[in-house]
Amino acid sequence: MSQERAEELRRLLNLAAHAYYVLDAPVMEDPVYDRLYRELVELEAADPVLIRPDSPTRRVGGAPAEGFTSVDHRIPLLSLDNAFSLEELDDWYGRLLKVLDREPAAGEPPQVLPMVGELKIDGNALALSYEQGLLVRAATRGDGERGEEITANVRTIRSVPLRLQLKRPPAWVEVRGEAFIPEAGFAAINAERTDRGEAPFANPRNACAGTLRQLDPKVVASRRLSFFAYTLHLPGDWEPGPEDPAVPRGQWQALGWLRAAGFRVNPHCALCPDLAAVKAFCDRWEQDRRGLPYATDGVVVKLDDLRLQGDAGFTQKAPRWAVALKYAAEEAPSRLLRLTCQVGRTGVVTPVAEFEPVPLAGTSVSRATLHNADRLAELDLCAGDTIVVRKAGEIIPEVVRVLKELRPAGAARLELPTSCPECGSVLVREEGEAATRCVNNGCPAILRGSLRHWVSKGALDVDGLGIKLIEQLVDRGLVASIPGLYRLDAALLASLERMGETSARKLVAALEASKAQPWHRQLYGLGIRHVGEVNAKALARAFPAAADLAAAAAEAPEQLTAVFGIGPEIAQSLQQWFATSANQALLGQLRELGFSLASAEGPDDGRQETAGPSPLAGQTFVLTGSLPSLSRSQAQALIEAAGGRVSGAVSRKTNYVVAGEEAGSKLAKAEALGVAVLDEAGLRALLGAEPA
CATH class of the missing domain: 1.10.150.20 (5' to 3' exonuclease, C-terminal subdomain)
Known part of the structure; x- marks a missing residue:
């Protein structure tokens, strides 16, 4: 009897929470919810066997974590390329048509492809993993391939379902979305921090990031984060139940699937039949976003058709079928104080403008990179100038222009120095390059940059060797090269500022362990x-x-x-x-x-090598059009696994063009050059694979 009652209570409470936090349509009075919740707590306390992973009592519980572990994403969580104007949005669409072989002929209008417009929420990306319908893991974006596992914290977010609302859930589901703090909650958090004498958060995104990395889930729960889901990955063999949503064929259908499964999806999205409709959507929300109860900084535009998404594929860091149109950042004037220079690990000298602090996009800004000598000359900066500053993409400060009408009389023009500010060596700018460099390999700045890069997370990932410690080691002459790091001993390290014996021993051990990195x-x-x-x-x-x-x-x-x-x-x-x-x-x-x-x-x-020679070794292929059973990325993977190479352009060196339906100009060029043309069956025959 207790088991049946516990199941009924879980069902009622989860339905009520979904209606309240996701649908904004409460179906149960608060006192009724509280009474049922207390009853479930009492049942589970009396008989812990009744506790289930999807119980609403599991949203907050357990002792604070000691730290976060790094986990691999089943599917990479990539970032998006940005566009900062409607003209750049046009350029993205043109590149998309090109990669899909749908470029218009001369004088013809561009082909129409339906797209989905979604508001870009200014929060933190999360990867949610479900197995048999239950939430089993939540992770941060990290580097896109690996992130930090923060499941206990994400369980506290009421708009994240612990169990999918499906009769026949897939074996696994990967959901991507954005965690965020609504502006009202952000104001309350900062008010509390100010009352306690703590520094307020700079903006809601920073507050959200700091909250997700709290070691105590109870602290996370108190800040009332919310979540919008926006991307879905399903196994290819899933068959939905009679009442379950169908397998989506497009992004618009995927958003509907997410809603049906119990997720909160941003209501301000649109299926746009063409690029003109996308632009109208972007224009509308550039103004209307200011009335929303959460921060947004642009619109994400996605190709709707999932099969065409697969054909478009990815660059090394972003999907080709999506782009983030970032709204113009606010601008503010300030007075230039001085020009300084930074020397990077490759010797590149970057001019930096330092100016009187101004508030921009929720933070105080007082420095901005000027990139190189060309940009410095283009701005025509003089000492004491009044400059206009903004945040590119609302993240990176930049100098937009100089208000020359306010320039002080007799102000001196600012230029890059001719010698390195770190070592005094003569700076070099090679013909055809924008960068000015220090070419002295013994330059302390180059050494510091090289050491920081060597120990970074993507490289040797040496924990405990931060910027301040590297500066001490270089400035004191204790390390003059990368190998010098591995000749340090614990006694020497322990004598340095901010280092104790325990930290020194751990660092020596971490350096030794880094030798085993792949x-x-x-x-x-x-x-x-x-x-x-x-x-x-x-x-x-x-x-x-x-x-x-x-x-x-x-x-x-x-x-x-x-x-x-x-x-x-x-x-x-x-x-x-x-x-x-x-x-x-x-x-x-x-x-x-x-x-x-x-x-x-x-x-x-x-990777295991196949017996015998690779069947396509040394041969170059070009893919065009839609194949019957393979996406372009799948076909490319098969070719590369067999030793072949896939190119984006047809030339006389191309061995084969693999053409599917709606093949474009690449097929015509192949025929003109006499390059062999295959269909999918012909490709499979070359690979020695069974027909699909």
């Missing part, structure tokens, strides 16, 4: 120009040791550009880096310290 992290940590985390992984798969990569750079650079995503600029950078004697010496010292500079699993970073 080859692709070591490669990224070397800080080779243009080699980011994604490219480092691709290179490490293709060249399983530093010696292999060095040999290709010196003797066969065409092997570098044969790696997907590696172009001539990156190849040239690799050639220059490995040809430098100081870098060769660095690799030798790292080997002596115990770094493998190689993949433990051998070629392809641990």
Whole structure:
């Protein structure tokens, strides 16, 4: 009897919470809810066997966590490319049509593709994982591939369902969305902090981020976060029950699926039949957003058709089928105080404007990068100028223009120095480059930047070695290179400012443990120009040791550009880096310290090699149109797994063009050049795969 009553109470309370927090349509009076909730608490206390993961009593409970663990996202949580004007939105749409082979012929209007417009909530992205309908994990975005597991905290968010409202839930569901603090709640939080003598949060986004990383879920619950779901990932073999929503074929249907499953979806979204409707939606909300009870900073535009999304694919960091149109930031005037310069880890000297503090987008701003000498000349800055400052994308401060009518008489023009502000070496600007550089490898600023990069999370991930400690080590002459970090002992470290014996021992242990980081992290940590985390992984798969990569750079650079995503600029950078004697010496010292500079699993970073030769080795393919059973990304993965390479353009070097329905100009070019054309069946035959 107790079990049946507990099940009934859970059902009633969850329905009431969904109606109140998601639908904004209460179905139960507060006293009734409280009475039923107390009854369930008493039943579970008397018999803990009755406690279930989806019980509303589980939203807040347990002792504070000691820390957060890092977890892999089942599906990467990527960021979006930005557009800052309707013209840039046009450019994005043009690129989308091009990658989908739907470019209009000369004189014809662009093809119409339905899109979905959604308000861009100014909060923190979350990845929610459900298994058999139950919430099992919640994680932050992190670097897109790994995030921090914060399930206990997210359980406190009432608009996040603990159980999906489905009769036949899939084996797994991945939901993406935005956690945020409504502005009324933000004001209340800051009022409480001020009363306690604590510094107020700068803006709701910062408050939300700080809240999600609280170790005590009870603190999180007290701040009443909310959540809007906006993206859905389902297993391909799921069959919904008779009363469940159908498998969505587009983003608009996916939002409906999320609503039906119990999620709160932002009501201010629209299915737009064409780009003109998208622009009208953006224009409307640029004004109307100011009346909303939460912060927004733009509109996210997504291609509606999920199959076409798959065909469009991704760049290295963002989907091609979506873009965030950011609204123009507010601007404020200020008086320029001075021009300073920063020297980065690659020696690039960046001018920085320092000005009287001004409030912008919820924060106080007093510095802004001026990028390079060209931008400095374009602004025509003089000492004491009154400048107009804004936040690009409401995040990064920038100087927009100079109010020359307010310029002081006789003000001196500001220019980049000719010598490095850190080491005094003559600065160099190579022809065709915008950057001005210090080329002294012994420059303290370059060394500090190199060390920070080496120990960063994407590289060797050395915990406990922060910016302040690196500055001490370099300024005191205790470390003169990356290998120097590994020659430090605990006694020396313990003598430094803000370091004790325990912290010193932990840091030495962390440095030693970092030697076991995989080859692709070591490669990224070397800080080779243009080699980011994604490219480092691709290179490490293709060249399983530093010696292999060095040999290709010196003797066969065409092997570098044969790696997907590696172009001539990156190849040239690799050639220059490995040809430098100081870098060769660095690799030798790292080997002596115990770094493998190689993949433990051998070629392809641990992926099993197929028996015999790769069937498509050395062959270049171009994909065009929609294939019957494969998305473009799936076809590309099959080709690359078989040793082939997928290119975006047809040329005489192309071996095959794989064409599906609505193939565009690439098919015509292939026929004109005499390049072999395959359909999906022909591709599968080359791969030796069974027909779909």
